[in-house]
Amino acid sequence: MNKRGQTRIIELLLATVILATAVVFSLYFARPMRSIYVRETSTLRRLAYNVLNNYAMSGVFENIILHGNLTGRPWQNEMATFMSMTLPPEILYYLEVYHADLRNGTVTLRLLGTITNISNNQFTSFIESESITYTYVSTGEPDKTRGIILVFHLVLGFSG
Amino acid sequence: MLIITALMIAIILMGIIVSVHESQMLFLKTRSLVVREVVGAITADFQRALAVTLAVATRGYYNYSRFKDLCGKFGGFGYTAIEKHNFTVARFMALTYLQYWRETIVRAYANYGVQVDFEIERLNISELIGRRRYVYNLSAGYWYYPSSASVAYARLKLNLTSAGFYGWESPVFAGIYLTVQPNPVSVTDDNVTIRINVKIDAGDPYPYLLTKGWIEVYYPEEHNGYWTGAWNKGEIEDVTYEGYGNYTVTVSPAVRVLTDPLSGQQYVPLLVVVSDHRGILVEALTYDKIVFKIRKNTPDTLEYYLEYSIGPYSLDRPQNTPFEIYTIDFSSDLKLFWLDMELPKDPSLAIPPLPFMPIKQLRVNISYDGTINTLRERPLQVENWTRVRWYDRDLWIPYGMPDPTIDIRPYIQLGDKYFATRFVFQVPFPQLDIREQWVVFWWNDSLDATPRVWRTNINYTYDPSHGIKDIIVNSSPGIRIELIDTEHTAMRDYVNYNGVAAIGLRSLSDEAFGPWNIHSFGDVWCGGYHWLGRFRPYGKWTVLANYTGRYSWIQAPIRIFAVLNTSLVASVYSCDPYYGNPTSGYYSTLSILQVINGTNYVPLIVHIHWQHSRSGYSYWLYSMMGAGYPEKFAYMTGWDYGGIREDTVRIRSYNNPSPVDRGSSRGCYHAGFNSPGLWAAHWNSTVGRGVVSNENFVNLLEWSNTNGYSPAFYVTRCGGPTGLQNSLEIKFADSNVNIDPYAINSLLDYWLVLTMFSPHNLNDGWQDLYYYAPMFWQRYAPEIVKP
Numbered sequence: 001m002n003k004r005g006q007t008r009i010i011e012l013l014l015a016t017v018i019l020a021t022a023v024v025f026s027l028y029f030a031r032p033m034r035s036i037y038v039r040e041t042s043t044l045r046r047l048a049y050n051v052l053n054n055y056a057m058s059g060v061f062e063n064i065i066l067h068g069n070l071t072g073r074p075w076q077n078e079m080a081t082f083m084s085m086t087l088p089p090e091i092l093y094y095l096e097v098y099h100a101d102l103r104n105g106t107v108t109l110r111l112l113g114t115i116t117n118i119s120n121n122q123f124t125s126f127i128e129s130e131s132i133t134y135t136y137v138s139t140g141e142p143d144k145t146r147g148i149i150l151v152f153h154l155v156l157g158f159s160g
Numbered sequence: 161m162l163i164i165t166a167l168m169i170a171i172i173l174m175g176i177i178v179s180v181h182e183s184q185m186l187f188l189k190t191r192s193l194v195v196r197e198v199v200g201a202i203t204a205d206f207q208r209a210l211a212v213t214l215a216v217a218t219r220g221y222y223n224y225s226r227f228k229d230l231c232g233k234f235g236g237f238g239y240t241a242i243e244k245h246n247f248t249v250a251r252f253m254a255l256t257y258l259q260y261w262r263e264t265i266v267r268a269y270a271n272y273g274v275q276v277d278f279e280i281e282r283l284n285i286s287e288l289i290g291r292r293r294y295v296y297n298l299s300a301g302y303w304y305y306p307s308s309a310s311v312a313y314a315r316l317k318l319n320l321t322s323a324g325f326y327g328w329e330s331p332v333f334a335g336i337y338l339t340v341q342p343n344p345v346s347v348t349d350d351n352v353t354i355r356i357n358v359k360i361d362a363g364d365p366y367p368y369l370l371t372k373g374w375i376e377v378y379y380p381e382e383h384n385g386y387w388t389g390a391w392n393k394g395e396i397e398d399v400t401y402e403g404y405g406n407y408t409v410t411v412s413p414a415v416r417v418l419t420d421p422l423s424g425q426q427y428v429p430l431l432v433v434v435s436d437h438r439g440i441l442v443e444a445l446t447y448d449k450i451v452f453k454i455r456k457n458t459p460d461t462l463e464y465y466l467e468y469s470i471g472p473y474s475l476d477r478p479q480n481t482p483f484e485i486y487t488i489d490f491s492s493d494l495k496l497f498w499l500d501m502e503l504p505k506d507p508s509l510a511i512p513p514l515p516f517m518p519i520k521q522l523r524v525n526i527s528y529d530g531t532i533n534t535l536r537e538r539p540l541q542v543e544n545w546t547r548v549r550w551y552d553r554d555l556w557i558p559y560g561m562p563d564p565t566i567d568i569r570p571y572i573q574l575g576d577k578y579f580a581t582r583f584v585f586q587v588p589f590p591q592l593d594i595r596e597q598w599v600v601f602w603w604n605d606s607l608d609a610t611p612r613v614w615r616t617n618i619n620y621t622y623d624p625s626h627g628i629k630d631i632i633v634n635s636s637p638g639i640r641i642e643l644i645d646t647e648h649t650a651m652r653d654y655v656n657y658n659g660v661a662a663i664g665l666r667s668l669s670d671e672a673f674g675p676w677n678i679h680s681f682g683d684v685w686c687g688g689y690h691w692l693g694r695f696r697p698y699g700k701w702t703v704l705a706n707y708t709g710r711y712s713w714i715q716a717p718i719r720i721f722a723v724l725n726t727s728l729v730a731s732v733y734s735c736d737p738y739y740g741n742p743t744s745g746y747y748s749t750l751s752i753l754q755v756i757n758g759t760n761y762v763p764l765i766v767h768i769h770w771q772h773s774r775s776g777y778s779y780w781l782y783s784m785m786g787a788g789y790p791e792k793f794a795y796m797t798g799w800d801y802g803g804i805r806e807d808t809v810r811i812r813s814y815n816n817p818s819p820v821d822r823g824s825s826r827g828c829y830h831a832g833f834n835s836p837g838l839w840a841a842h843w844n845s846t847v848g849r850g851v852v853s854n855e856n857f858v859n860l861l862e863w864s865n866t867n868g869y870s871p872a873f874y875v876t877r878c879g880g881p882t883g884l885q886n887s888l889e890i891k892f893a894d895s896n897v898n899i900d901p902y903a904i905n906s907l908l909d910y911w912l913v914l915t916m917f918s919p920h921n922l923n924d925g926w927q928d929l930y931y932y933a934p935m936f937w938q939r940y941a942p943e944i945v946k947p
Contacts, residue, residue, distance in 0.1 A: 015166030022170030026177040049197045056204070100268075102260040103236075107267060134201055135268050137208035137261065139215070139438040143230035146439055147212040149261060151268045 044091075044130040044156045051086060052134045052152060059140040065097060066138055066145040069112065080115045092118050092126060092157045100135075100149035109151055129157025195325045198272055199318060202265055203330050206278065206316050207361075208438070209261040211334035213254030214299055214312040215439030220244045221301065221607055222433065222441050222516075230439065245518040245565040246710070247607045251298055254312070273321030278332075283313040288337050288363050293605075301442070301607035304515045306342050306427075308444035308605070311335030333361040338434045342427035342446040344417065351397055351412040352379075352428050354446070357405045360436055365405030372437035375399070377411045380429055380513050381570075389493040389513045389570030389580075391431055418510055421451045421947035422532065422600070429512035445515050449602040452509055454488065454587045455945045456595055458934045464796065465808040472807075477592055477931050483760045484589040484935060486942055487719060489582040490601065491545070493571040496944050497582070499854075499911050499936065500556070500752075500765045509946040513570060515603060520564040520611040520711075524585045527598040535598055539614040539757075541584040541718040543704070549576045550750060551769040552905060558582075558721050558752065563709025564611040584718050586758060587942070598947065611707070614717035618757045620705035627652055631703070631720050631755045632668070633762075637847065637916040640666035641755055641762065643701040643722050644675060651675060653881060657732045658740035660696045661724050663753065663764070665784070665849075665914075673849075674785025674880050674887075676914065678724075678751055679768060681899075682776030687735035692778050694733070697749035698742035699726025722753040727771065745772050760916045761852075761936070768908035770901035779869075779893040781860075782912060783876075784851060788884025790814060790842035794926040795873045795888075798837030798858040799865065807837070809926060814842075814886045817875060822894060828878030832894055836861055836873035839933050840888045841917075843925035848917045850929040851888060852936045857910035861892065869893035911936070 055061055064082060068075020083093055094116040098109040134152040138145045216234050219227035224244035231239065239253035258278065265276050283295040290307045294300070299312040312335060318328040337359040345353040354377075358366040369375055378391035394411035401407055415428050427446040435441045458477075465471035489497040494511045496503040505511075514522065519542050528534040544560045562581060572579040587597045617635040621628050629648035631641045642651055642664030650656035651664040654672045663676040680693030704721040707714045726749050728742035750767040794811040797804055804810070810833060812818075818825040822832025837858055841850030861871040872894040879885035913936045919925025934940040 011163055015163050018163065018166045019170045019173070022174045023177065026174035045194075045197065049201065053201075053204075098268075100260070100264040102257075102264075107260055107263040109264075109267060132197070133268050133271075135205045135265055137205055137212055139208045139211050141437075141439075143219075143227055143439065144233070146215060146230050147233060147257070149209075149264050151264065 041128055041130050044128070044158075045132060047087075047091070048130060048132040048154045048156045049134070051083075052132075052136075052154060054086075056136050061136050061150055062138055062140040062142075062145055065112065065150065066148060067142070070142075070144060076113045076115050080117065083115060084117055087156070090159060092116075092129075092159050094118060094155040096153040098151040098153075100151055102149070112150075126155075126157035126159070129155055131155040194272070195320055195323050198269060198274070198320060198323075199325075199328055202269070202274070202276065202318060203316055203332065205265070206261070206276075206314075207332050207334050209258055210254075210299075210312040210314065210332060211438040211440060213250075213257050214310055214334055215441070217247065217250035217254065217299060218301060218310045218441040219439060220250065221247070222443055242709075245520070245567075245607075247299075247301065254298055269320075272323060273319075275319040275321060277317045278314040279317060281313065281315055281331075283311065283333075285309060285311055285337075288359065290339070302605045303443045303607060304445050304517050304521065304603050305448045305605050306444060306446055307337075307339045308442050309335060309337045310440050310442045311337075334438070334440065336360050336366070336434065336436050336440045336442050337363065338432065338442045338444045340430070340432050340444045340446050342425055344428040345408055347414055347417060347428065350414055351410050352415050352430070353408055353410040354428065354430060354432075355406060355408050356432060356434070358407065358434055358436075359405050360440075365403075366436060367401060367403075367405070368437060369407060369434065370399055370401070374435050375407075375409065376433045377409060378431040378433070378516070379411065379413065379415045387494055387510065387513060389491075391513060391516055394430075416510065418447075418512060420447060420449070422449070431516060443516065447512060448605075449600050450511055450514070451598070451600050451947055452511060453596045453598055453945045453947050454486065454942050456484065456486070456589045456942050457940045458484065459940070460592055462930060462934065463807065464930070465805045467804065467808060467810055471805075475927060475930065479592050480590065481592055481931070482588075482590050483932055485759050486587045486589075486935070487584060487754070487756050487759065488587055488942070489543070489545075489584050492568055492581040492583070497556075498941055499763055499913075500909075501938060501941060503941060503944055505944040506946045509944060514568050514601070516567065517603060518565050518567055519562060519581070521603045521605075521609050522568070522583060523602050523604060523612065524583070525598075525600040525602065526585060526587055528588060528590065530594040530596055530598075532598055535600060537612075538585060539616070539717045540612070541716055542707075543582045543584060543721075545580055545582050547578040547580075550767065551748065553767070553909065555750060555767055557723065557725070557750070558704055560704055561707045561716060564707055564711050564714075565709060586718060596945065611711055611714060613714055616715060616717040616757045618720055618755055619715060620703050620720050622703070624648070629701075629703075630666075631705075631722065633755060633757070634668065635758070637760055637918065638668040639762075639916065640668060640670060641753075642666055643703065645700045645724070646698070647700055655732065657696075658730070658734075659698050659742060660730050660732050661699050661701060661726070661749075661751075662696070671787070672881070673787045673789065674885065676782065676784045677780065678764065678766060678782055679747070679749060680780040680783070681729075681746065681774070681778075683778055684731065684733060684736050686733060691733045691736070693780050693783070694731050694736065694776075695729040695738070695746050696732060697724060697726055697751070698728040698730035699724050699749070701753070717757060719754045719756040722755070724749060724751040724753075746774060747771060761932070762914040763911055763936070764914065765911045766909070769905050770899050770908075773901060774899045775896065776899075777896050778891060779897050779899075781857070781890045781892050782851065783874075783887055783889035784849070784914075785880060786842055786849075786886035786888070787880055788882045788886050789844055790848070790886045791844040792922060792925060793817075793840070793842040793875055793886070793888065795833065795840035796837040796930075797835040799835050799862055801835035801865075804835065806835075809930075811923075811926060812875075814875065814877065822870075822872055823874070830874060830876050832872040832874045832891070834872060835865070836871060836890050838937065839929060840873055840890065841915075841926045841929045842875075842886060842888055843917070843919045843922075845919060845922040845925075848919045848925050848929060850915050850917070850926075851890075852913045852915055852929070852933045854911050854936060855938050856907070857912070860907040860910060861890070863904075863907055864892050868895075869897045870895040
């Protein structure tokens with residue numbers, strides 16, 4: 001009787017050890033299975049925000065887009081050149097620029113233009129991509145453009 | 161068996177935990193990135209939106225027309241040029257714009273389920289600005305001091321419902337702080353160097369003033385060694401960034417250093433305007449007040465002679481002089497005026513310009529007992545004046561009261577016209593031994609400031625349907641001044657002048673004392689009688705009693721003007737062909753009547769220009785009726801005449817004016833006296849009135865005397881509805897007179913001051929006028945001195 005009781009206790013201890021080991025192992029191996037994919041797209045997202053933030057802080061939107069719209073300068077070409085210089089060469093981009101038209105109590109988003117380095121809009125060439133939205137209230141010179149609200153939709157991706 | 165069971169459970173557990181953990185990690189990593197970036201982008205954009213609204217408000221406030229490219233775009237939100245100095249409207253514009261911005265954000269970030277709002281809270285900026293100031297309602301500006309700020313503040317609230325992210329709140333600041341050190345770093349013969357500090361938003365030092373922002377420094381314009389009140393843009397020779405938002409700025413030309421008499425602070429009068437890269441602007445000055453003193457020059461003892469005695473006699477002015485109140489104009493071109501004269505200024509006193517700011521910001525403190533202990537804010541009135549070429553002379557004329565929201569313009573020169581704004585204040589000298597009073601002009605630093613509304617006892621009522629065109633002084637002594645002219649021809653219960661301009665004097669209960677006729681020439685025989693005073697000014701009194709623009713409901717608190725400017729004359733006698741039928745070719749009249757609150761005097765400034773040579777019989781400079789109320793009268797002689805010395809007080813009773821020098825003293829007499837001088841008065845035991853003139857007036861009379869035209873002081877016994885008149889009259893000529901415009905025109909600039917008094921007794925009632933008469937003489941005019 002005593003021997004049988006001791007065996008049960010040993011079994012219980014062993015079962016506990018097995019369960020604990022299972023939990024520890026499962027936690028140890030519990031990492032995102034598709035971690036490579038997450039890292040890459042989040043980088044694109046971060047890059048997209050960084051690019052637009054930097055443009056905002058350095059007055060690119062006023063100097064190229066708004067000034068171009070005021071003067072009739074080919075701002076889309078300038079912006080495309082600027083983006084190509086700023087972004088890594090393997091990155092594909094597609095940028096839509098909208099002007100938020102504030103009238104009669106409503107906001108209308110009016111497309112000012114699109115800029116992309118994807119030839120003939122071959123979007124199938126994206127293998128991984130991220131899109132972001134960004135708004136920008138113009139604060140820089142010239143006075144005429146202060147207060148204009150721009151909305152950007154930017155898609156960044158890796159080419160196939 | 162148990163071990164096998166445990167193993168099975170362990171395997172299942174491992175699978176579940178791994179799966180759940182992987183999902184959680186993936187979700188968190190993805191979501192945190194979205195939330196972080198979107199929240200960051202929206203917050204930054206909200207700050208930019210706030211900054212834009214503040215840029216519009218501050219640029220518009222500073223100079224709307226200069227920044228019209230920006231401000232004009234916000235006209236659709238209610239922020240127009242007319243409202244440029246209305247920060248409430250600017251705030252409304254900002255809120256409208258931020259609503260649009262919210263809608264844009266909601267639409268742009270629709271796939272994130274963005275909910276965005278902002279809450280307006282109070283922000284304490286006292287530490288940053290160095291005095292107790294708050295941003296109460298989205299935005300505020302505190303300018304024109306050495307430490308100034310423009311700030312917008314709100315708390316942003318954000319939810320990203322699609323990302324399961326709720327309750328984000330962030331305080332968002334947009335603003336600029338400018339501190340100018342009043343004391344210059346150095347002053348050379350060519351330039352001046354000052355130190356400034358610039359911070360933005362939550363008080364972060366701003367190192368980009370030169371690369372992204374800008375600075376302008378203005379110095380006082382100088383002409384013939386005097387500051388004109390205008391600001392000129394200085395040339396910035398050098399700017400050095402010293403770190404932590406500090407800059408030293410060297411500007412040419414050099415500007416002299418002044419000392420604030422109250423604080424002892426040295427300062428170089430400069431105005432500094434700074435803008436950051438977002439267009440937010442702030443204006444600061446190196447000083448926050450302008451201080452000087454007004455010194456009265458009236459004597460404590462007055463001398464006079466009496467008839468039939470040797471004299472001179474002395475009359476000590478009483479210790480209490482409650483009616484010695486000077487109504488002084490401080491002009492935006494830094495000159496000071498009293499009546500129609502520019503006041504002398506201590507050469508060592510340099511008055512710096514008023515800030516470039518709207519009129520509504522300005523305030524004045526004046527002492528009461530001559531010490532700074534009684535410096536209190538007092539009423540201030542703002543008027544538009546112009547100096548015009550009126551025939552052969554330059555004259556100052558008031559032409560209106562401005563819109564208090566417009567900027568102070570030191571002066572405007574347009575051809576031969578010169579415009580300036582005058583800030584009118586009253587300086588009391590309630591006791592004989594108070595000889596100087598402090599005057600401190602200062603300004604409200606809040607861009608939300610509104611003009612101060614002061615209680616006043618004067619008001620103007622125009623009601624043609626009841627025959628009222630009155631300026632009422634509703635105090636003690638009170639009076640109604642009825643303006644008789646082309647639009648109000650008949651004095652109530654009295655005469656119908658049919659377009660001739662005069663001043664009707666009435667009691668507060670509307671009893672007519674009769675007209676105060678301001679000029680008349682010649683005579684006429686008609687209706688079987690011989691009438692004197694045929695040609696009198698014909699025209700309309702233009703009354704200036706209210707501000708214009710948004711604040712037109714504010715009445716003039718200190719004085720109401722009535723201006724008569726006419727080249728026509730007409731007759732008041734119905735039998736005369738010139739009755740209601742004006743003609744030119746005689747004289748032009750420019751008269752400015754001032755009805756002043758809190759005083760017992762009503763000045764009338766008179767300018768006459770004869771257009772052609774004329775001859776006629778008799779020429780009045782004024783006649784003031786009495787409706788039979790006065791019992792006694794007196795006047796002071798203007799020069800030695802016969803056995804009577806200059807400054808002799810000649811006192812008579814209307815019952816028996818004997819002895820007289822001219823005319824008769826019996827019945828309905830018209831009795832004359834020689835050598836009229838600086839004042840004349842009539843009174844009974846309770847009330848008295850008189851006219852005090854200035855030295856120009858006596859010079860004119862003396863000239864007449866020298867040329868043999870018999871100038872005289874007259875009284876008339878009968879006339880008017882009551883039958884008794886008991887008038888006061890001054891004649892330039894009590895004889896035939898030939899008017900030679902070239903000889904006389906230059907003398908016809910003078911002022912007459914209607915003075916009301918309460919006689920201390922019937923016999924010596926004139927003394928109560930005489931106590932205050934020197935106030936109105938040029939030789940005793942107050943002066944501006946350095947504290």
